[in-house]
Structure formats: C-alpha cells, structure tokens
Amino acid sequence: MTLPEPWRWPRAWQLLLRPLSWLYRLGWSLARRRGAPRAAGVPVISVGNLSVGGTGKSPVVRLIAARASALKRRPAILLRGYGAAKGPRPLRVSAGRGPLVGVAASGDEAQEHAAASSAQVWVDADRARSARAAVAAGAGCLILDDGFQRRRHLARDLDLLLADYGDLVLGERLLPAGPWREPWSQAAQAQALLLGSAPAGMKAPQLRALLPPAFQGLPLFTLRRQPAGLRAWPDGRRIPLAQLKRRTVLALSGLGRPQAFEDGLRALGARPVAWRFPDHHRFTHRQLERPPEDAEAIVTTAKDAARLPAGWRPSRPVWVLSLRAKVEPERAFWKLVDGALKGGG
Numbered sequence: 001m002t003l004p005e006p007w008r009w010p011r012a013w014q015l016l017l018r019p020l021s022w023l024y025r026l027g028w029s030l031a032r033r034r035g036a037p038r039a040a041g042v043p044v045i046s047v048g049n050l051s052v053g054g055t056g057k058s059p060v061v062r063l064i065a066a067r068a069s070a071l072k073r074r075p076a077i078l079l080r081g082y083g084a085a086k087g088p089r090p091l092r093v094s095a096g097r098g099p100l101v102g103v104a105a106s107g108d109e110a111q112e113h114a115a116a117s118s119a120q121v122w123v124d125a126d127r128a129r130s131a132r133a134a135v136a137a138g139a140g141c142l143i144l145d146d147g148f149q150r151r152r153h154l155a156r157d158l159d160l161l162l163a164d165y166g167d168l169v170l171g172e173r174l175l176p177a178g179p180w181r182e183p184w185s186q187a188a189q190a191q192a193l194l195l196g197s198a199p200a201g202m203k204a205p206q207l208r209a210l211l212p213p214a215f216q217g218l219p220l221f222t223l224r225r226q227p228a229g230l231r232a233w234p235d236g237r238r239i240p241l242a243q244l245k246r247r248t249v250l251a252l253s254g255l256g257r258p259q260a261f262e263d264g265l266r267a268l269g270a271r272p273v274a275w276r277f278p279d280h281h282r283f284t285h286r287q288l289e290r291p292p293e294d295a296e297a298i299v300t301t302a303k304d305a306a307r308l309p310a311g312w313r314p315s316r317p318v319w320v321l322s323l324r325a326k327v328e329p330e331r332a333f334w335k336l337v338d339g340a341l342k343g344g345g
Contacts (some may be wrong), residue, residue: 079113089126164197184215225260
C-alpha cells in the first residue's frame with residue numbers, strides 16, 4: 001500500500017475543498033473558548049504546531065526532557081494519547097524506567113517516549129488533570145507534546161511552535177484543503193518558531209524573509225532530525241548505521257509525512273522502497289505478509305515499531321531507526337529553554 005504525501009492535492013481538488021476550509025475556519029472560530037488557563041505550579045514548556053502531521057515534535061520533546069533531567073528538574077511528558085483505547089485518565093505510561101502499559105492503552109507516541117526517555121509519561125486529553133497527577137508523582141517540570149492547541153487548559157512558560165517549510169510554501173489552506181488546523185494568526189501566541197525542512201545552507205536573515213508575515217516576528221530556529229541509531233527488532237540489538245549503505249530496504253511506515261523518513265534512509269546510503277500506511281496505523285500480520293517488493297531488510301521508525309504485531313515472524317531482518325532533534329542556533333535555543341525551566345512555574 002502506497003499513499004501520497006498529505007496536502008499535495010491537484011489544483012482541481014484544492015478548488016473543490018476550499019469551501020470546506022471556509023466552513024472549518026468558521027467552526028474553529030465559533031468553537032474557540034477563551035478564559036484564563038490554570039497554573040501548574042511548576043515550569044511548563046509546550047511543543048506543538050498549527051498543522052497536522054509530523055513536524056518533529058516528539059524528538060524535540062525528548063531533547064528538552066533530557067535537558068531538564070540534566071538540570072535536575074524531574075520532567076514529565078504529557079500527551080493527549082492519540083489512538084489510545086478508552087480507559088481511566090490520567091494514565092501513567094511510564095515512571096521513567098520504561099513502559100508500564102501496552103501500546104493499545106497508551107498510543108504509539110507515548111510508548112516511544114516511555115522507551116526512549118527517563119521522564120514520567122502521562123496520557124490524558126485534559127492536560128490540567130494530567131499535570132496535577134504528574135506533579136503529585138514528583139515532577140518538577142512539564143513538557144506538553146502537541147500542546148499548542150487547547151491553550152486554555154494549562155498555563156505555560158514557553159510555547160515552541162514547529163512548522164514545516166514545505167507546508168508554509170503551500171500557503172494558508174485550512175483543513176481539509178490543507179494541513180493547517182488553526183489560522184496562521186495564532187502563531188503570535190508562541191515565543192519561538194522551530195522550522196523544519198528549511199533549504200540547506202540558507203542564512204537566518206534570508207530564511208526569515210521567505211516566511212509568511214505571521215511568522216516573521218518570532219525568534220527563528222532551524223530543526224533537523226538526525227539518525228541516532230539502528231536496532232534490531234524485537235531484541236533491540238544495536239546495528240551499525242553503515243549496514244544501510246547500498247542495501248535495498250522496505251521503508252515501513254504509518255506516518256503523517258513518510259517522505260521525510262524515506263529521504264533520511266537515502267541520506268544514509270540505503271535504497272528505500274516505500275511501504276506506506278496511514279498515520280498511526282495498527283499493522284496486522286496479514287498486511288505485513290504482503291510487502292510491495294523484495295528487499296534485504298525492513299526498516300521502520302521507533303513510533304511505528306511500537307505498533308508491530310506481537311509474535312510477528314518476518315522473513316527478513318527488521319531494523320528500527322531512531323532519530324534525535326538538532327536545533328540551531330543551539331546556544332540561543334538552550335538559553336530560551338533553560339530560562340523557562342529555571343524561572344517558570
């Protein structure tokens with residue numbers, strides 16, 4: 001199964017969907033609630049975006065959580081829990097030493113955080129409620145994954161807004177004609193912009209001049225997602241990244257933006273064959289028995305690996321590629337984050 005990259009609709013489809021975008025904008029305006037958000041009593045940093053689909057939020061969340069741990073601030077990561085089964089909330093997914101529940105209960109993103117971070121991990125659509133639970137469990141700071149929306153729930157000391165350069169180039173097309181779930185005017189609520197997929201080698205002044213006016217007033221940082229390691233599934237054995245070179249691999253993904261994953265494999269010297277499913281797709285044995293082409297190995301992401309079926313016996317090696325975030329200029333970014341971690345609450 002191969003699905004197209006989101007929002008790259010033919011022009012005829014864009015015209016057909018435009019009236020629905022106008023209705024979406026009207027509905028968003030009517031549904032928006034105002035009011036004073038609740039204070040958590042500890043520093044709160046939100047990592048989010050105005051669009052749907054992956055823009056690198058999870059690696060940035062873990063990057064900040066690692067920084068908070070180094071500063072002895074005892075971080076907790078709070079998520080909505082997309083794709084999680086209904087159940088008691090707030091749900092503690094991790095106390096900092098790996099997952100306490102399965103992927104069906106928590107959703108794949110929470111599993112990824114629980115496996116890769118020493119932070120507490122909590123799932124609850126009500127961020128204020130999960131904040132109270134995390135603080136009661138000893139958290140000294142809170143990091144909201146995908147927290148830009150519902151700002152009325154919880155006060156924050158730093159709002160980091162992530163955006164993809166390619167989405168900005170497409171223009172302000174709200175759902176369903178485009179990727180934007182809030183108008184660009186809402187960017188003014190953030191304190192910094194982390195821009196992904198920016199043209200390589202472009203200086204900050206040039207890059208800023210290309211941004212839409214709604215984003216130009218924010219402190220600008222560039223975001224790169226770099227390979228952090230390769231592990232065998234399911235035993236977790238380390239595999240040298242060099243093993244990807246000159247290999248034809250099946251790039252198995254259920255992501256909002258699979259092209260970035262496939263391009264990353266090419267950059268590592270692999271020859272990826274796209275094996276795409278919808279975002280957050282729960283893989284089945286039957287689906288995985290029908291690869292689109294033959295290959296020497298299957299490579300997937302850490303988020304997707306959480307949704308591989310238990311007991312699956314693949315006919316070829318399965319490797320899990322993990323990514324880390326790189327934000328530049330680094331010194332200015334950490335000054336902003338450290339200020340929130342040390343002085344917030």
